[in-house]
Amino acid sequence: MAQEIVAAGSYFDGVSARPHPVTLRLGDRLVISGAGIFHDWNPIDIRASETLPPLMRIGVVGSLARVEFEDATLAAVLPTRCPDLRKAEDGTHGTLRIVGWSVAAGLSVLAAAVYGMPLLAALIAPLVPAPVEAKLGEAVDGQVVRILGDPPLCAEPAGQAVLDALVARMTAGQALPPGLSVVVRRHAKANALTLPGARIVVLSDIIAKARTPDEFAGVLAHEFGHAAARDPTRALIQTSGSSFLLSLVLGDLTGSTVIVAVGQAALAAGYSRDAERAADAYSVAMMNRAGGDGAALASILERIAKDGSETGAFLRSHPFTRERAAAIRALAGPDAAGRRILSDADWTALRGICPPLPGKDKGKDKPKPEAPEDAPRSEGERL
Ligand SMILES: [Zn+2]
Structure with missing residues (x-):
């Protein structure tokens, strides 16, 4: 496993402009954790935005969530572990569609509060x-x-x-x-x-x-x-x-x-x-x-x-x-x-779509059980 680098940063969920304090741990993956926040990003998917040093802003392909940090060690090591860090996010991942969905879903979160979920x-x-x-x-x-x-x-x-x-x-x-x-x-x-x-x-x-x-x-x-x-x-x-x-x-x-x-x-x-x-x-x-x-x-x-x-x-x-x-x-x-x-x-x-159960040699004349009878019954009628 690659040596782990730990730094503090801020997480933005892509919906609100509110920063959430998080800890960043870069090993073989980049793990972002904070109060109610946990993300495990694949370094291959990480992209950086244009920012003025020492500030660095990164995200993963296909997501609007972003993380900002100013830690110099992390900033120096990140490019060595994220091969596509500076690659531009192009249209191949359907950025427009995702943005459209984000807007719709963002509005939906608001609407849920107003109209109720059902x-x-x-x-x-x-x-x-x-x-x-x-x-x-x-x-x-x-x-x-x-x-x-x-x-x-x-x-x-x-x-x-x-x-x-x-x-x-x-x-x-x-x-x-x-x-x-x-x-x-x-x-x-x-x-x-x-x-x-x-x-x-x-x-x-x-x-x-x-x-x-x-x-x-x-x-x-x-x-x-x-x-x-x-x-x-x-x-x-x-x-x-x-x-x-x-x-x-x-x-x-x-x-x-x-x-x-x-x-x-x-x-x-x-x-x-x-x-x-x-x-x-x-x-x-x-x-x-x-x-x-x-x-x-x-x-x-x-x-x-x-x-x-x-x-x-x-x-x-x-x-x-x-x-x-x-x-x-x-x-x-x-x-x-x-x-x-x-x-x-x-x-x-x-x-006869289920194959006969193997290893049931006794009681050949009795109907075979379809499956062990230990399945939970508590799930209620679901038909
Ligand atoms: Zn039904």
Whole structure:
């Protein structure tokens, strides 16, 4: 490791003109720390602005945050460790776009104080550019998978082919965010999560709990409804509040501690009842269009709500589940029950999307558990 140089400086967050006293530690990385401030900059990304010595002002590519210092040792060593220190920031990193976002997000922080976060989140979510949302989804996905205990992906070829064809058929011609993806992970919790950027994570127990392909497809269509309404992005903005917006300003969306909190929020926080009703209605319409049983979603919702009774969630969620089930059945209409979205053979293939667990030699005739039954149940009903 390179010899560490320590100096005092001032940090500017790129939003307000207020200086924050910080300590700068230059080793293999430049670490900036102060009250509520922690940044770990890669020397390769550090750029210096034109300033009059001894003052030096530096930042990293893609961020408006700046650090100023007057320490002569640091000023002398910095150019030896930051090869591009004097390289001009050009347009290749989308400076204009970032500035535009900074202004928007800066205003948003103000607006949050005036209007409150839920309304603001609803206003902003549709404006988040798709590439930013995709990046956010990728970061949250990593966090969520970690929090769930790294459940393995299930992608047995025959089952995967049925799933891919089903998704393509259901979403054909629908206005869904670009880059929509559906993956299955082996997990003992019957749930499906929609993350920003239309990343849908199906936990395998929901397939095990589904009695018909239409029950599973109905859940999937419900998640597509959340994706179409951009509910995940809205919920994340709402939960993480202005720190999310600030991380957009500072440009460290993926590296920040915000993402850790956001990952937890993605699992813990449900959507509003209105958002759930809207996703239910979306599901029924999509199932009807695809020739499936739109009412099947009601059956699987009721079954999962009953499962929750062991932990007391039953009493809490049941009245709303009953209301949702009734609304779903009314929307689906009387003819829904006769339809099947997949053939028996395709449904069998889809149910086998998770490979058999290795090393389970005893009890060959008993159904294999989908996953260890130690998954936390406290996260609440999240469908
Ligand atoms: Zn939902």
